[in-house]
Amino acid sequence: MYGTLKDYLTGELAQIQAAGLYKKERIITTPQRADICVGAGNPVLNFCANNYLGLSDNPRLIKAAQQTLETHGYGMSSVRFICGTQDIHKQLEDTVSDYFQTEDTILYAACFDANGGLFEPLFSEEDAIISDTLNHASIIDGVRLSKAKRYRYANADMDDLERCLKEASSQRFRIIATDGVFSMDGNVAPMNRICDLAEQYDALVMVDESHSAGVVGPTGHGVAEQFNCYGRIDIFTGTLGKAFGGAMGGFTTGRKEIIDILRQRSRPYLFSNSLAPSIVGASLEMFGILKESDELHTKLMNNVHYFRDRMLAAGFDIKPTQSAICAVMLYDAQLSQDFAARMQEEGIYVTGFYYPVVPKGQARIRVQLSAGHEREHLDKAIAAFVKIGKEFKCIPETNQ
Numbered sequence: 001m002y003g004t005l006k007d008y009l010t011g012e013l014a015q016i017q018a019a020g021l022y023k024k025e026r027i028i029t030t031p032q033r034a035d036i037c038v039g040a041g042n043p044v045l046n047f048c049a050n051n052y053l054g055l056s057d058n059p060r061l062i063k064a065a066q067q068t069l070e071t072h073g074y075g076m077s078s079v080r081f082i083c084g085t086q087d088i089h090k091q092l093e094d095t096v097s098d099y100f101q102t103e104d105t106i107l108y109a110a111c112f113d114a115n116g117g118l119f120e121p122l123f124s125e126e127d128a129i130i131s132d133t134l135n136h137a138s139i140i141d142g143v144r145l146s147k148a149k150r151y152r153y154a155n156a157d158m159d160d161l162e163r164c165l166k167e168a169s170s171q172r173f174r175i176i177a178t179d180g181v182f183s184m185d186g187n188v189a190p191m192n193r194i195c196d197l198a199e200q201y202d203a204l205v206m207v208d209e210s211h212s213a214g215v216v217g218p219t220g221h222g223v224a225e226q227f228n229c230y231g232r233i234d235i236f237t238g239t240l241g242k243a244f245g246g247a248m249g250g251f252t253t254g255r256k257e258i259i260d261i262l263r264q265r266s267r268p269y270l271f272s273n274s275l276a277p278s279i280v281g282a283s284l285e286m287f288g289i290l291k292e293s294d295e296l297h298t299k300l301m302n303n304v305h306y307f308r309d310r311m312l313a314a315g316f317d318i319k320p321t322q323s324a325i326c327a328v329m330l331y332d333a334q335l336s337q338d339f340a341a342r343m344q345e346e347g348i349y350v351t352g353f354y355y356p357v358v359p360k361g362q363a364r365i366r367v368q369l370s371a372g373h374e375r376e377h378l379d380k381a382i383a384a385f386v387k388i389g390k391e392f393k394c395i396p397e398t399n400q
């Protein structure tokens with residue numbers, strides 16, 4: 001049998017190659033951080049990690065992980081409900097609830113699992129899930145696994161959301177599902193208006209904080225803090241794999257009964273291994289660091305503003321960002337790839353995105369800022385953007 005499948009796959013791979021969509025992985029030989037080595041030891045500055053608070057190589061987290069290895073062992077070899085729950089798993093769940101000001105929290109191996117296991121236990125044929133068109137793949141898959149009726153509204157478009165809410169008015173339960181920050185434009189979901197509509201049309205609200213937790217809001221506590229929506233959002237999901245240390249792990253946090261049911265019925269929780277103790281221990285330390293001071297978040301935001309202001313002054317077209325994601329618009333797909341390749345030659349690691357990842361004619365370079373970036377890192381990146389921007393005639397010769 002494999003011969004025929006092999007021929008088919010070879011053809012598919014060739015098509016992916018021909019379309020220029022084949023994903024190659026660059027090999028990093030250092031820890032994840034601002035200055036990394038790629039391939040044969042070439043040093044580059046990293047502007048495409050989700051390492052928003054610069055915690056991926058934080059010495060305190062490494063030490064906490066090591067200490068937890070000593071005190072709690074290497075692995076759990078079990079799911080949570082059989083014999084996979086340690087004291088520190090419960091502590092971390094309480095800590096997440098405390099951070100988001102929610103009633104209870106359930107941990108997953110990843111946010112992909114949190115979203116994948118969220119909708120199916122809660123909603124059935126009689127219910128409606130109303131989802132932003134730009135939601136993350138894991139929300140889309142999670143919605144697909146439930147039998148609820150699906151509605152989609154244009155990105156952050158409140159009129160379109162209202163249309164869906166009206167159409168779904170005869171359903172038993174309605175839930176609005178949205179990313180907190182959308183990863184391609186860096187825009188934030190208008191949670192205050194979403195909550196208003198939810199109250200008006202009697203719907204629940206779910207937000208995925210993967211790109212927003214640790215980043216948006218006056219002290220980085222996410223969209224509820226940003227829009228003062230505490231108590232109005234029923235369910236938050238999030239990852240420990242981005243701002244929160246970058247290792248892995250996910251969570252759902254929110255209303256007590258919802259979390260309780262997920263512990264009983266959520267399949268990625270019931271049938272997948274517990275989060276490794278070292279990650280749990282380091283995550284507890286991570287929330288401790290965030291509680292001690294707002295320093296990392298403040299540094300991140302200063303970096304975002306510095307970068308954005310200088311890029312705008314140089315004449316670049318930047319999507320108005322409210323997060324740590326800065327989309328440098330180039331519009332042309334080939335240009336986005338050539339530009340990113342030239343940036344890497346200049347020692348700056350950024351990624352060019354084009355259709356189908358972003359809409360046709362909306363190609364761009366996505367820059368992700370981090371508290372791990374120092375001023376000289378930002379200056380180097382900006383200088384490279386300006387140099388290459390002039391080479392490709394994206395910005396006027398005269399600027400800077």
Ligand SMILES: *Cc1c(COP(=O)(O)O)cnc(C)c1O
Binds near residue numbers: 183210240241249
């Ligand atoms: C990254 C991301 C995820 C997946 O998180 P993992 O913990 O890596 O599985 C889910 N949702 C959104 C919005 C994300 O950006």
